[in-house]
Amino acid sequence: MSITTWTWILVGVTFAIYIIVAIRSRAVSTGAFYAAERTIHPVLNGMATGADWMSAASFISMAGLISFMGRDGSMYLMGWTGGYVLLAMLLAPYLRKYGKFTVPEFIGDRYYSQSARIVSLVCAIFISFTYVAGQMRGVGVVFSRFLNVPINTGVVIGMCIVFFYAVLGGMKGVTYTQVAQYCILIIAYMIPAIYISIMLTNNPVPAFGFGSSISAGGAEILQDASTQGRYLLDVLDGIHKDLGFNEYTSGVRPKIDIFFIVVALMVGTAGLPHVIIRFFTVPRIRDARASAGWALFFIVLLYTAAPAVAAFARTNFIKTVHNVHYDHAPQWFKNWESTGLIAWVDKNGDGIMQYGPGKAMTGKPKYTGKTGKLGQAMVSNIITNGPNEIYIDRDIMVLANPEIARLPNWIIALVAAGGLAAALSTAAGLLLVISASISHDLMKGVLMPSMSEKGELLWARCGAAGAVVIAGLFGIFPPGFVAQVVAFAFGLAGLHPFFLPSLWEFLTKKPTSMEQ
Amino acid sequence: MIAGITFTTGYIVYFKFFNPGANKPANWWFGISPEGIGTVGMIINFVLMYVVSKITPEPPQEIQDLVERLRYPVERTTGERKISTDARRPY
Secondary structure, three states, rough: OHHHHHHHHHHHHHHHHHHHHHHHHOOHHHHHHHHHHHHHHHHHHHHHHHHHHHHHHHHHHHHHHHHHHHHHHHHHHHHHHHHHHHHHHHHHHHHHHHHOOHHHHHHHHHHOOOHHHHHHHHHHHHHHHHOOOOOOHHHHHHHHHHHHHOHHHHHHHHHHHHHHHHHHHHHHHHHHHHHHHHHHHHHHHHHHHHHHHHHOOOOOOOHHHHEEHHHHHHHHHHOOOOHHOHHHHHHHHHHHHHOOOOOOOOOOOOOOHHHHHHHHHHHHOOOOOHHHHHHHOOOOOHHHHHHHHHHHHHHHHHHHHHHHHHHHHHHHHHHHHHEEEHHHHHHHHHHHHHOOEEEEEOOOOEEEOOOOOOEOOOOOOOEEEEEOOOEEEOOOOEOOOOOOOOEEOOOOOHHHHHHHHHOOOOHHHHHHHHHHHHHHHHHHHHHHHHHHHHHHHHHHHHHHOOOOOOHHHHHHHHHHHHHHHHHHHHHHHOOHHHHHHHHHHHHHOOOOOOOHHHHHHHHHHHOOOOOO | OOHHHHHHHHHHHHHHHHOHOOOOOOOOOOOOOOOOOOHHHHHHHHHHHHHHHHHHOOOOHHHHHHHHHHHHHOOOEEEEEEOOOOOOOOO
C-alpha cells in the first residue's frame, strides 16, 4: 500500500477515535465543560498536559532546529521542560487549592478588581489566538504534505474535528481526546527514533544511542567504514569541521544569552494559559503537583529523543547526500524535492551535490516546473555565491526521517497522524481557554453575573464554536508574522500578571497590592 | 507589567525591526539577545513590584486571608495539622 493510502487509513482511524471519545465524554455542566468535573487522574492529566503542550512545533520543528543549531538548540529543550518544574513547584497546587475555573478569575479575586480580570482575559485570548493560528496552519501543512490535499482543505478538516470534541465535550472531551492524541504522537515519534537508533548504534534507546558509538551496520548506512566504533557526536563534529561549520557540540551563542533565553522560555511555558488550566481538572491538591510531574515525564520521553533524532538525521543526511552525484541521490531526496522542503542547484555544473555553510539560494525554493539535465527540479530563486548547493528545510529532519531510514510505509504514514495529533491537541486546549475566557470571565464574570448555569454553558459552547471558526480563518489566512507573534505570545505569557505576584508571595509571604 | 513589557518590546523592536543590521552579539546589552531579553523585563517587573508594594497600603484582610489559605495546601487548626481531603468542595 502506498504512503498516501496508509496515511488516509491511519488519520481516519485516529479521527474516529477522537470522535468516539468526544461522544462518550459529553459535558452537561459548567464544571464538566471548564474543569472536567475535577475527576481526571494525575497520570491521565499528565498525558493530556503533554499533548496539550507539545504542538506541531515540538513534534515537527524542534528536532530540525536542534539539528541545525547543535548545542545551542538545547536551550529549547531546557527552557520548555524547565517550565514544568516551575509549574509543579510554584503554581499548580496553589491554583488547584484556589479551586475555581480560570486564571483571569483568580486575577480578579486576588487583585479585587474587575479591570484586572479583564486585562488578564484579554492577555489569555491574545496569547491563545496567536498560538492557535500556527497550529491550524500546521494541520493544513501536514494534510498537504502527506495527503495531497490543499492546505486550506486540511485546515477545514481539522476545524471540523476540533469543533466536534471541543464544543461537545469541553474540557472533559478535550482531556480524554488529548490522552488518545498523546499516545498517538509519542508512538509516531518514537518508532522511527528507536529504529534509527538501532540501525546506527545498536542501542534501542534514542537518548543513549545519541551518546553511543557507530555500529558496523551504522557505518554501512553512513557509507563510511571509518565511522565504525567512533562516537556519533565525534563523527558529527568532524563532519562539521570538514565542511566549514562550527562543531556541532560547540555552539555560537554566548552562555549568558543561552541562560537568559532558557529562563524566558521556562517562565513563558509556566505562564501559558492552556497549560495552567489543565491543573484545575484533578481531584486533589496534591494531584496537581503529581500531574505536573507526570506531564514532565511524558514530555521528556519525546524531548530526550529529539536531540538524538536531530543528530541521527543530520549525520545521515550529510553522509548520504554531500559529495554524492545526483544520479545516486537517495530516493527520499528525490521524493521530497517536489514539496519545497529540499532543493539542489548545481552551481559548478559537476552534477555532484555539495553541502556547506551559507544559503544555497535566497528564500524558499520557487520551482519553475522544469527539470535540469540530470532530472533535478529547477528553481527560479537568486542563487548565492557560496559553496552550498543544497537548500534543506528544518522540518524535513522529522518528516523525512522514516524515509531516510527506509522504514515501511505505514510508519511514514504514522508520522503524519502524529503531527496532526500534536497540532490538534494544542489547538483544542487553546480554544478552551478562549471559550472559558469569553463565557466564564467576560459574560458571567463581568457583563451578566446573574446568568444561569445553562446560559453559561450555552455561551461556553458558542464561544468554543466561534473560536474554532476564527482559528480556522487564521489558518487559511495566516498573518505574515506568525512566528514572531508566537514568540511575542510566549513573552506575554511570561509577563502574565498572575505569575509574578504568585512567585512574589511564595518568596516573601506578603500579598502585593495592585497599584503598579 | 507595563514597565517590563515596554522594555522588552522596545528592545525586540529595535533589533528585529528598527535596526536589524545591529542584531549581533557585540551590540546586545550584556550579550543578551532579543529572544532572551524577556527575562530582564521580568526582573524589572519584580523590582518595581517590590518598590510599589512597600509604598502602597496592604490589600484588604480578606485578600490576605485568601493568599494565606492558598499558600498552605493543608488546613491549619490550633495545635495540629489537618489534611484537606474534600477537594471537591468548590472553593
